[in-house]
Amino acid sequence: MVRGRVPTVIRNEGDAVREVIDTPIRGQYDTIVCGGGVAGAAAAAAAAREGARVLLIEKSVVLGGLATNGLISYYEPICTGTGKKFMTGIVEELFRLAICYGPDTLPAEWKGLPEEAAGEARCASVFSPALFAMALDKWLLEAGVEILLDTWVVQTLGEGREVEGVVVENKTGRSAYLAKTVIDTTGDADLFFRKGLPSVTGINYLSYVAYVTDQKQMQEGIDSENPLKGKRWVNPGSNLWGKGHPEGYPTMSGVTAEEVTKFVLDGRAALFEKVAGQDRFSRDVIAIPTMAQFRKTRRIQGRYTLSEEDCGKHFEDSIGVATDFYYRDRLYELPAGILFHDDCPNLFTAGRTVSADGWAWDVTRVIPVAVATGQAAGVMAALRAKEGIEANEDGIRKIQEALKGQGVRLHIK
Ligand SMILES: Cc1cc2nc3c(=O)[nH]c(=O)nc-3n(C[C@H](O)[C@H](O)[C@H](O)COP(=O)(O)OP(=O)(O)OC[C@H]3O[C@@H](n4cnc5c(N)ncnc54)[C@H](O)[C@@H]3O)c2cc1C
Numbered sequence: 001m002v003r004g005r006v007p008t009v010i011r012n013e014g015d016a017v018r019e020v021i022d023t024p025i026r027g028q029y030d031t032i033v034c035g036g037g038v039a040g041a042a043a044a045a046a047a048a049r050e051g052a053r054v055l056l057i058e059k060s061v062v063l064g065g066l067a068t069n070g071l072i073s074y075y076e077p078i079c080t081g082t083g084k085k086f087m088t089g090i091v092e093e094l095f096r097l098a099i100c101y102g103p104d105t106l107p108a109e110w111k112g113l114p115e116e117a118a119g120e121a122r123c124a125s126v127f128s129p130a131l132f133a134m135a136l137d138k139w140l141l142e143a144g145v146e147i148l149l150d151t152w153v154v155q156t157l158g159e160g161r162e163v164e165g166v167v168v169e170n171k172t173g174r175s176a177y178l179a180k181t182v183i184d185t186t187g188d189a190d191l192f193f194r195k196g197l198p199s200v201t202g203i204n205y206l207s208y209v210a211y212v213t214d215q216k217q218m219q220e221g222i223d224s225e226n227p228l229k230g231k232r233w234v235n236p237g238s239n240l241w242g243k244g245h246p247e248g249y250p251t252m253s254g255v256t257a258e259e260v261t262k263f264v265l266d267g268r269a270a271l272f273e274k275v276a277g278q279d280r281f282s283r284d285v286i287a288i289p290t291m292a293q294f295r296k297t298r299r300i301q302g303r304y305t306l307s308e309e310d311c312g313k314h315f316e317d318s319i320g321v322a323t324d325f326y327y328r329d330r331l332y333e334l335p336a337g338i339l340f341h342d343d344c345p346n347l348f349t350a351g352r353t354v355s356a357d358g359w360a361w362d363v364t365r366v367i368p369v370a371v372a373t374g375q376a377a378g379v380m381a382a383l384r385a386k387e388g389i390e391a392n393e394d395g396i397r398k399i400q401e402a403l404k405g406q407g408v409r410l411h412i413k
Helices: 038-049 090-100 129-142 190-194 215-224 257-276 358-365 367-387 393-405
Strands: 008-012 017-021 025-034 054-057 146-148 152-157 165-170 173-184 199-201 210-214 232-234 283-287 298-300 318-323 331-335 347-349
Touching (some): 025 038, 025 165, 025 367, 038 129, 054 173, 090 129, 090 367, 129 146, 152 190, 173 190, 173 367, 190 347, 210 215, 257 283, 318 367, 318 393, 347 367, 367 393
Parallel strands (some): 054 146, 173 347
Antiparallel strands (some): 152 165
16 A cells, blocks of 8 residues: 655644645756746747756646647738748747648748748638647657646745746645746746736636537538638637627636636537537537637736837847737837846746737737747746846847847847
8 A cells, every 4th residue: 555645734724724845856957937838838949959958847738828728729920911021930930830740721922931922911820739739749859848747837936036946736746846047938927926026917808719610611621622621710709809708798817716717617608508509410519728718817017018119119138029910010029128027037938928018918929929939038048047147238149149049030120
């Protein structure tokens, strides 16, 4: 017989429970990346390419986050909207990876991702979430990233100005991992929030995007010789602007367990109501999302907050560029200060939690821009861990050199 070890003293003190816990330290890394969505994947690979020993921790068992588990399998444009490819580095690399094993819907003029293409179409594509997720495993392992799945990062370690690692919970139990730098790519800035750093919550309309098919759709897949066209998205909730949001239904931030639960159960119930009464041989629901589809839950309030007024502006400390997925020819430079807060300089974020406000938050949260900030956070975290380089006047040049070395475009011109 084997008995579990119980290293915890738990006392019920009425309005709170007091815990005294011995948490074993199970590893030591240069950089720990918390959350394996597209931002976390890019951050982990970029840090590893700078020579850092990297651990990527993901709470589900599939990498890719909203782009795979969330079924948001549309890579928004990487071009200017005026016929020029614009975003480079891992943004382009992951775009190629997302479509290299499965079908795509790239416009003919953008096939092969050339530098320029004539016509109105933007350089964007639907991809297979399952094939992208499997490709991500291989891509990250080849980059030398160590991966821990089914593991929930609970909080950062250390009471001082700098974080010293993270505490996790998983099948093994509760463990600590030490790190010189940590990247919060949880999509919800959970680690910044739990460390008491300033953050801002967003609002979300109901969303429940699933993949469905029927005889007509399957025929379309066959006729077009493209399996992606053999299925379609259905969303009984709302679009980005709130169109379709049920009347009287609350908007939510999605930063409490109760809100996440309500949002998912209500979205799923709405889909079920839509399909349950249909002839069961007439259609099938191929995939339902395995994570809540919140667009903007919580983002950090960093050293700098990007806004729509920054569109087209030059930043000396730019760590990458972004193109607006909706409006053509609206281009942004991304200042380093959107990725961290000065009160905790070795904790970074990337993806849908960077410090950006209003429409700029929407511009920065989509897949290609989440990848761009992920790559930048990875390089910054690795250089800090390996060489003590900070994002100050001296350090930013070295960070930018490393990013250029990884193929990143830093400025609009
Ligand atoms: C309805 C909807 C439609 C959208 N449409 C598009 C679109 O068409 N095109 C587009 O490009 N973008 C779109 N987006 C936006 C885009 O999908 C996301 O913003 C982007 O994928 C975010 O990537 P991320 O890595 O920052 O975060 P996420 O994808 O949220 O990844 C976060 C990861 O962290 C993990 N995690 C969270 N907490 C923990 C923890 N404590 N410990 C360990 N792991 C943790 C999660 O499981 C997840 O894997 C849409 C979003 C929504 C919701």
